[in-house]
Amino acid sequence: MDLVAQLVANGxxxxxxxxxxxxxxxxxxxxxxxxxxxxxxIYALSAYGCWFAAAPLGAPLWLAVIAGIATGAVAGALAYxxxxxxxxxxGSPPLVILIASLxxxxxxxxxxxxxxxxDTKVVPAPPAGVFLWGPLVVTSSQLAQVAALVILGxxxxxxxxxxxxxKAVLAMTDNPEMARVIGIDTLRxxxxxxxxxxxxxxxPACLILVKDGATAHMGFAAVFMAFVAVVVGGVGSLRGxxxxxxxxGLVESTGMVKIPTEWQSSIAFVVxxxxxxxxxxxxxxxxx
Amino acid sequence: MRKFSLPVxxxxxxxxxxxxxxxxxxxxxxxxxxxxxxxxxxxxxFYGTVMSQGIKQAVEExxxxxxxxxxxxxAVIEDHKSGNAQEAVSxxxxxxxxxxxxxxxxxxxxxxxxIAPLADQHGILLVNGGGVSNSLVGVSKYIFHNRSLAADLxxxxxxxxQSLGAKKLAVLHWKNDAGDSVxxxxxPYWTKLGGTxxxxxxxxxxxxxxxxxxxxxxxxxxxAIGLWMFNPETGLAVKRIRELGMKQPVIGxxxxxxxAKIAGALGEGYLFINDYFEPSAxxxxxxxFAEGYEKRYKTKPDFYAANYYEGVYMIAxxxxxxxxxxxxxxNGESLKAALYTNPKFDxxxxxxxxxxPNGVALKRVGLFKVEGDKNxxxxxxxxx
Numbered sequence: 001m002d003l004v005a006q007l008v009a010n011g012x013x014x015x016x017x018x019x020x021x022x023x024x025x026x027x028x029x030x031x032x033x034x035x036x037x038x039x040x041x042i043y044a045l046s047a048y049g050c051w052f053a054a055a056p057l058g059a060p061l062w063l064a065v066i067a068g069i070a071t072g073a074v075a076g077a078l079a080y081x082x083x084x085x086x087x088x089x090x091g092s093p094p095l096v097i098l099i100a101s102l103x104x105x106x107x108x109x110x111x112x113x114x115x116x117x118x119d120t121k122v123v124p125a126p127p128a129g130v131f132l133w134g135p136l137v138v139t140s141s142q143l144a145q146v147a148a149l150v151i152l153g154x155x156x157x158x159x160x161x162x163x164x165x166x167k168a169v170l171a172m173t174d175n176p177e178m179a180r181v182i183g184i185d186t187l188r189x190x191x192x193x194x195x196x197x198x199x200x201x202x203x204p205a206c207l208i209l210v211k212d213g214a215t216a217h218m219g220f221a222a223v224f225m226a227f228v229a230v231v232v233g234g235v236g237s238l239r240g241x242x243x244x245x246x247x248x249g250l251v252e253s254t255g256m257v258k259i260p261t262e263w264q265s266s267i268a269f270v271v272x273x274x275x276x277x278x279x280x281x282x283x284x285x286x287x288x
Numbered sequence: 289m290r291k292f293s294l295p296v297x298x299x300x301x302x303x304x305x306x307x308x309x310x311x312x313x314x315x316x317x318x319x320x321x322x323x324x325x326x327x328x329x330x331x332x333x334f335y336g337t338v339m340s341q342g343i344k345q346a347v348e349e350x351x352x353x354x355x356x357x358x359x360x361x362x363a364v365i366e367d368h369k370s371g372n373a374q375e376a377v378s379x380x381x382x383x384x385x386x387x388x389x390x391x392x393x394x395x396x397x398x399x400x401x402x403i404a405p406l407a408d409q410h411g412i413l414l415v416n417g418g419g420v421s422n423s424l425v426g427v428s429k430y431i432f433h434n435r436s437l438a439a440d441l442x443x444x445x446x447x448x449x450q451s452l453g454a455k456k457l458a459v460l461h462w463k464n465d466a467g468d469s470v471x472x473x474x475x476p477y478w479t480k481l482g483g484t485x486x487x488x489x490x491x492x493x494x495x496x497x498x499x500x501x502x503x504x505x506x507x508x509x510x511x512a513i514g515l516w517m518f519n520p521e522t523g524l525a526v527k528r529i530r531e532l533g534m535k536q537p538v539i540g541x542x543x544x545x546x547x548a549k550i551a552g553a554l555g556e557g558y559l560f561i562n563d564y565f566e567p568s569a570x571x572x573x574x575x576x577f578a579e580g581y582e583k584r585y586k587t588k589p590d591f592y593a594a595n596y597y598e599g600v601y602m603i604a605x606x607x608x609x610x611x612x613x614x615x616x617x618x619n620g621e622s623l624k625a626a627l628y629t630n631p632k633f634d635x636x637x638x639x640x641x642x643x644x645p646n647g648v649a650l651k652r653v654g655l656f657k658v659e660g661d662k663n664x665x666x667x668x669x670x671x672x
Contacts, residue, residue, distance in 0.1 A: 003507040010499045110329060118333035119546045120520050127553065128531055137506070137532050212496060212524055213550045217331045221496055253500045261501045262463045262490035 002135035007253045013142040015249020016149040017204050019242040021222050022229035023156060024200035026241035028076075029230055030173040031193035033094065034084055037101045039201060039226065040219025041108035042079060046072035046202030047214035048116055054123040061125060061210070068209075069202040076198025079104060080191055105219075113216035120213040128211070141211040148203050153242055156200070160238065169193060173236045201226075228268050232275045234285025243283055247271070312615040319362040320355075320607055320618065322347070322600065323383035323392040325399060326418075330370025331494035332396075334519060334546050335592060339395060339418060340365050341585050342593035346600035349580070356604045357611050363600075364389060371464070371493065373402035380406045390618045393599055394431075397421035397465040404428035411620040415603060417595030420518075420541075421469040425646050430620035432627065433648045434602065434641060435595050436563050438466055439473035441541040441653065442516055444561045444669045446474045446481070448655060449512045449539055456486045458510035460501055460525055462517040463490035470516035470541065486510050495521060502528050515540035523547030523555070530554040543656070543663060544590055555658045561669055564637060564654035565591035571638035591637075598636040605633060 021043070028036050049071025054064035083104050087097050129140035160166035168189050171179040180186050201222070208214065225248060233244025252267045275282060324343055327336035340363075347361045355361060364387045366379030376399030383389045384406065392407065394400045395418035404427040407414050414431040416424060420438035424431065449457065457478055461467035467490070475485055487508035489501035498521070505513060513536055515525050522540050527550060529538055539559040548555055567578035567589075577597055581589040589597075609626035610617035617623075631643035641649040655666040 003503065006503045006507070007500060010503055014497060014499070113329065113333060118337050120334075120523070120550050122549055122552065130531065130533055132533070139531050208496070212527070213520075215331065215520070216333075217494070218496060221494075256500045256504065260490065261504065264500060265492045265495075 004254065004257055005135055006137070007257060008250065009136050009138055011250035011253030012246070013138070013145050013249070014253060015246035016146045017208070017245075018225045018229050018248050019245025020145075020149050020152060020204045021201060021226035022233065022241035022245040023153060023238060024197035025223065025226035026197075026230040026233070026235070026238055027156070027169070027200070028193050028197040030236040030238070031169055031176075032080075032084075032172075032190045033176065034080075035094070035098050035101060035227075036079070036084075036194075036197075037098075037223055037227075038079055038083075038104035038108055039198070040223030041105055041112060041216075042072055042075045042198050042219070043201045043205045043222045044112055044214065044216060044219040045075050045108065046198070047205040047209040047218065048112060048121065048216075049202075050206040050209055051121040051123055051214055052116075055121070061123065064123065065203075065206045068206040069199050072202030072205065073195045073199040076194040077191060079198075080194040085187075085190075105223075109216055109219060116216065118216060120215050121209065122213040123209055125210050139211075141207065145204065145207055145211075148207060149242070152200055152203060156196075156238060165189070165192065225268060228272045230282075232271060232282055234282025237282070237284035240282055240284030247283070314357075314611045314614045315616045315618075316357065316359055316611070317618060319360050320391070320603075321362045321364055321387050321389045322603060323380075323387060323389035324363060324365045324394075324596070325368050325376050325379045325383070325392060325403065326365060326395050327370040328365065328367035330372070332370040332519070334544070335395065335418060336367065336370075338590040338593040339393075339596040341581070342589065342595070342597035343393060343600055345577070345580055345584060345593075346597045350600070350604055356607045361600070361604070368396060368399040371396045371398050373398045375399070376402045377406065379403075384410055384412070390620065391415070391603055391623070393417065393596060393603075395419055397424055397469075400424055400431070401427055401465070404431065407431065407620065413603075413606075413620040413623045415599045417599045418592055419466070421465040422473065423465055423469060425648060430624050431647055432624075432643060434599055434635075434651070436651060436653055437648060438470045438516065438541055441561045442470035442474045442514070443477055444653065444655075445514060445539045445541060445559075446478050448559070448561065448669075449514070449537065450478075450481050450483065452512065452537060454510075454512035454537065455483050456509070456511045457483055457514055458487040458489075458505040458508050458512075459485060459514045459516060460489050460491065460498070460505060461515070462493050462521065464493050466518065467493075467516045474514065474516070491517070491521060491525075493521070496524075498525060498528060499532075502532055502534075505529075506532060506534055510536060512537045512539065514538075518542050519544040519546050520550055523550030526551040526558050527554045543658065544592070545588065548658070548661070548663075551658075556660070558658040559666075560656050560658075560663075561653060562656060563591050563595070564652040564665070564668065565589075565594045566665060568638070573634065573636050574638055577636050594636050598633075598641075601636070602633045 046068045050064045050068025053059040053067035168184045229244035233240025347363045351360045368376035380403040391413045397419045400419045407428045416433045417435045422439045487505045491498045543560045567574040606623045606626045610622040632640045635641040641651045656663040
């Protein structure tokens with residue numbers, strides 16, 4: 001029973017990480033319909049931005065995190081303007097943009113390795129606090145991951161519901177063509193989606209940097225889990241992205257109570273397969 | 289008279305054949321091309337970086353002294369993308385068809401297994417300084433290993449845990465051939481020693497999160513934990529085990545500088561059994577290598593860099609020996625024969641490494657303990 005409780009706690013922590021990744025990816029995917037696989041290396045680049053500010057430049061950690069978020073936001077904007085937008089302007093089919101995204105993924109991932117080296121980057125940070133709650137053990141870095149989801153999730157929900165710009169994002173998520181017809185500046189909204197989505201991804205990237213260190217290749221697992229969480233939750237639904245991420249984390253962790261852990265990395269595929277089979281629109285996907 | 293004619297004729301033919309062979313001049317290439325198939329990209333590219341640096345340094349040093357037999361060495365480095373067998377085969381094919389190499393430095397278990405049939409087919413000498421799975425022994429007629437096998441290191445680690453009085457062992461291992469080979473060797477050995485394995489948890493190579501596995505190990509309440517895995521997961525595992533409040537002895541079979549960086553202060557007390565590479569004044573070659581490496585790459589050499597560095601020197605020695613026999617000597621068969629004429633080679637670790645009939649070199653192996661930012665040498669360990 002103690003083990004189950006611990007695995008549920010771990011699942012919530014990991015799920016919060018996936019949910020944050022899915023929020024950013026889902027915002028971009030839902031708004032622009034671009035399968036932005038380069039989201040992975042941009043996530044990694046954000047961690048490197050944070051590391052660069054904290055380690056070589058010696059900035060305090062809070063400032064380094066801001067630098068990491070700024071790195072992600074700028075990289076996201078550039079990815080859209082330099083790589084995807086020209087294809088959109090040409091009216092290229094989604095497959096072409098998808099291939100461009102994969103190309104950008106490879107270029108960015110290798111560029112990070114070439115520029116910063118292939119070793120793991122760590123930042124000077126105080127040791128993680130350990131909290132013992134009965135049979136449960138959690139660390140301050142794990143709590144930070146859950147807190148980040150709560151704060152950013154609530155903030156994004158308020159933003160898209162209460163602001164005019166947020167409503168434009170929702171309109172584009174719902175129907176991009178109709179949004180254009182009614183006069184929404186879709187270029188501006190798409191750019192904003194890339195900036196905000198990439199900035200959101202930068203937060204879990206910085207937290208992982210502090211917790212476990214960063215590598216040039218950390219983006220693959222991140223974009224993969226974000227993609228699965230968005231599909232499981234329902235494309236176009238930010239609430240679904242969060243639910244999908246949390247569900248993935250919980251299933252991946254609690255499923256290991258009886259199943260040998262060597263199967264853990266397969267669980268995301270199984271969940272994806274089952275959702276595509278029985279609920280192709282995802283848990284919260286509705287109208288499309 | 290007739291009784292002697294057949295033996296005499298045979299003897300005459302042998303003498304003549306021998307004479308002809310001995311008189312054959314060596315067929316020298318313009319350069320000795322040494323291929324290397326390493327993890328130059330991907331999750332484990334740290335290995336490819338340090339291994340290739342060791343190779344380049346050795347090649348530069350040897351060429352600066354006029355090459356081998358007056359012929360320069362040339363390193364051709366290919367990428368198996370951190371253990372991808374298919375990429376390794378493609379790389380091997382490029383080395384064979386484009387570069388016409390007859391000597392390849394290989395790394396990682398799966399890629400080495402994948403290229404072994406090509407090595408046999410084309411008579412290519414393989415020198416493995418990184419792959420650690422037992423399944424690599426004899427995988428090719430022409431393969432030699434100057435890296436201790438993981439299973440041997442694991443057995444030595446288990447023996448040390450038993451000497452500490454541990455009975456209940458939990459294992460966290462890589463789910464691949466390298467990790468599985470240690471599990472296969474240590475599990476029956478530990479049981480035979482009278483202990484029990486209370487948890488065997490697996491993580492994929494490249495795992496960034498192993499909290500679930502560590503939670504299961506914690507629930508099993510072991511006396512000690514064995515880490516049958518490699519960089520960077522070792523560092524991450526040590527860190528998370530300690531962060532989650534476990535105080536048991538943790539022992540492993542590797543601890544690179546990268547692992548140490550990840551684990552930070554939480555690596556304190558971690559034990560590991562590994563090839564013993566420690567540059568010191570009483571081993572001048574080790575010191576020269578370390579100084580040259582630091583000058584070139586602004587970092588201290590890893591033992592993997594040392595393995596590939598000394599691997600190139602060993603190949604140079606083989607080329608000298610094989611050339612003395614004349615003929616077409618740059619091939620797996622001639623170089624293998626040259627190796628077994630005297631299986632002892634100077635090791636940059638100090639002393640000599642001696643190749644056994646199974647192709648694995650016996651080298652100095654030690655038990656280390658992490659203390660502060662140092663890996664404190666505890667004692668030499670016998671590998672049988």
